[in-house]
Amino acid sequence: MKQLLLMAMMLVSTFNYASNINGITGYEPGDVATDFSLKNIDGKMVSLADFKDAKGYIVIFTCNHCPYAVMYEDRIVALSKKYSTMGYQVVAINPNDPAAAPDDSFEGMKVRAKEKGFNFPYLFDDGQKIYPQYGATKTPHVFLLDSKRVVQYIGAIDDNVQDADAVKVKYLENAIIALDKGQSIEPKVTKAVGCTIKVKK
Amino acid sequence: MKNLILVCVFFISSNLSAQIIEYETFEAFEQNVLNKTHDDQSYIINFWATWCKPCVKELPLFEKLNNSDLDGIKVILVSLDFKKQIESKLYPFLDKNKLKTEVLVLTDGDYNSWIDRIDPSWSGAIPATLFIKGDKRFFVEKEYHTVEEIYKDLNSIN
Numbered sequence: 430m431k432q433l434l435l436m437a438m439m440l441v442s443t444f445n446y447a448s449n450i451n452g453i454t455g456y457e458p459g460d461v462a463t464d465f466s467l468k469n470i471d472g473k474m475v476s477l478a479d480f481k482d483a484k485g486y487i488v489i490f491t492c493n494h495c496p497y498a499v500m501y502e503d504r505i506v507a508l509s510k511k512y513s514t515m516g517y518q519v520v521a522i523n524p525n526d527p528a529a530a531p532d533d534s535f536e537g538m539k540v541r542a543k544e545k546g547f548n549f550p551y552l553f554d555d556g557q558k559i560y561p562q563y564g565a566t567k568t569p570h571v572f573l574l575d576s577k578r579v580v581q582y583i584g585a586i587d588d589n590v591q592d593a594d595a596v597k598v599k600y601l602e603n604a605i606i607a608l609d610k611g612q613s614i615e616p617k618v619t620k621a622v623g624c625t626i627k628v629k630k
Numbered sequence: 631m632k633n634l635i636l637v638c639v640f641f642i643s644s645n646l647s648a649q650i651i652e653y654e655t656f657e658a659f660e661q662n663v664l665n666k667t668h669d670d671q672s673y674i675i676n677f678w679a680t681w682c683k684p685c686v687k688e689l690p691l692f693e694k695l696n697n698s699d700l701d702g703i704k705v706i707l708v709s710l711d712f713k714k715q716i717e718s719k720l721y722p723f724l725d726k727n728k729l730k731t732e733v734l735v736l737t738d739g740d741y742n743s744w745i746d747r748i749d750p751s752w753s754g755a756i757p758a759t760l761f762i763k764g765d766k767r768f769f770v771e772k773e774y775h776t777v778e779e780i781y782k783d784l785n786s787i788n
Contacts, residue, residue: 495681584742591713591737620741625756
């Protein structure tokens, strides 16, 4: 009986945790991430499987309107430039519903990508089916996957959104380097403040 | 002595805004705010920023709660605005909205080092709210739509 009670309590606490993050549980390191087929800003559908020789995928949920996401745009472009030649493909996904965040419309994505010279696909999570599976809760939110789509790292790009020159730890870059060398990634999960993903009420 | 060094609180005065305390390190914020709570009072600590639309939308609810006649409730609005936008964004916002609720700024940008210390369930998205009463804490990462919702969460630890 005591055990039953304990189990019930554990269940309740699990539920509380899940409800705290809006019912989204999402991936943890070691999980196999889903592939997808989402529309790129050039109108073509893009899947991870399209990049046949990729050694890994840098999936970044990001958007146009969020100041945190905006402050990382140049850094993401630089990352893509540096690591695409090594076989690590950046794929950016806008998870927001434009009905709730007008700046994040498909047209708006095209404009922003051109302005900033995005050198990677910028996909629209039309219908918001993909971000909940990944467990993205905010923008920007990074998921580093290996070639088999096994999640290797989740979280922030680095430890200083406000000032790229004052960054002490490049979490994502360190994770890519470790993955490439076959070393263990540490930390596997980091957190950062970000904008909630916008869902139409 | 070490503690003294950690507390690098300083005051910024603005002609229009009331004085707002900026905490440059989470340790300073923890020591001077989170660890300074009184047992007979309930605390509602809301994390927001001027650039966060849902946060700004729910601010009037916290303001209403703060200005209500309910005894023993203290609301603190913790702005996570960027350091370089305190004067250009935060002050004008506060001047315009004339909030009576206490506002402070936390500019420690090493988020990964402190988010879990607020609550391990926090993903980092805002708005987010922490309730404290004595040694009891309750944390939610969500947007409120009514004062009653906030009051209900507050009562869950009362």
